Amino acid sequence: DTGVSQNPRHKITKRGQNVTFRCDPISEHNRLYWYRQTLGQGPEFLTYFQNEAQLEKSRLLSDRFSAERPKGSFSTLEIQRTEQGDSAMYLCASRGSALPPDTQYFGPGTRLTVL
């Protein structure tokens, strides 16, 4: 168990550029979550995958945001035409599907700064 990994750890971009983040969950976990966290706030849910299916999306996920998990393993989160308000920490988490609910394990996050 190597934990949840995220790449890159930091990303600085100019407004209007596209960015893509990657999340590698714990290998046997079929559930994967994306969150956004701004300074001083708790993480806000963005979207959730079970295997390759995207089952839930928050209204925070505007049409500039898209997430994929093509083979049910790693996931990518893309932000198109970035805005300064997109600056935040983007967290990925994974968990198994056992009952009672398995622990959700978080990655270290990708910090995005939009200039």
Added chain:
Amino acid sequence: AQSVTQPDIHITVSEGASLELRCNYSYGATPYLFWYVQSPGQGLQLLLKYFSGDTLVQGIKGFEAEFKRSQSSFNLRKPSVHWSDAAEYFCLDDKIIFGKGTRLHILP
């Protein structure tokens, strides 16, 4: 809607003092409850979790929490805090919906 709330946004205690962070839940059936900690510049780490059975749960770093159905609470406790415990603490149910959390400050 969030079913778990933390009434205290900030808590300040002196190093070596005891700590209790409050968590209230609103549920009919027995909930699944978690406490996570987020230290400055660090990722979110699970401290402990409650599913069923013994209502006093032991976690990492000397933390424990007690599930009290009569009070709808799952408060986090530590008998003696260390300066390294200064962090943000989140109480969550299995929906993993975050609120503002409780920020713990430690006085030297």
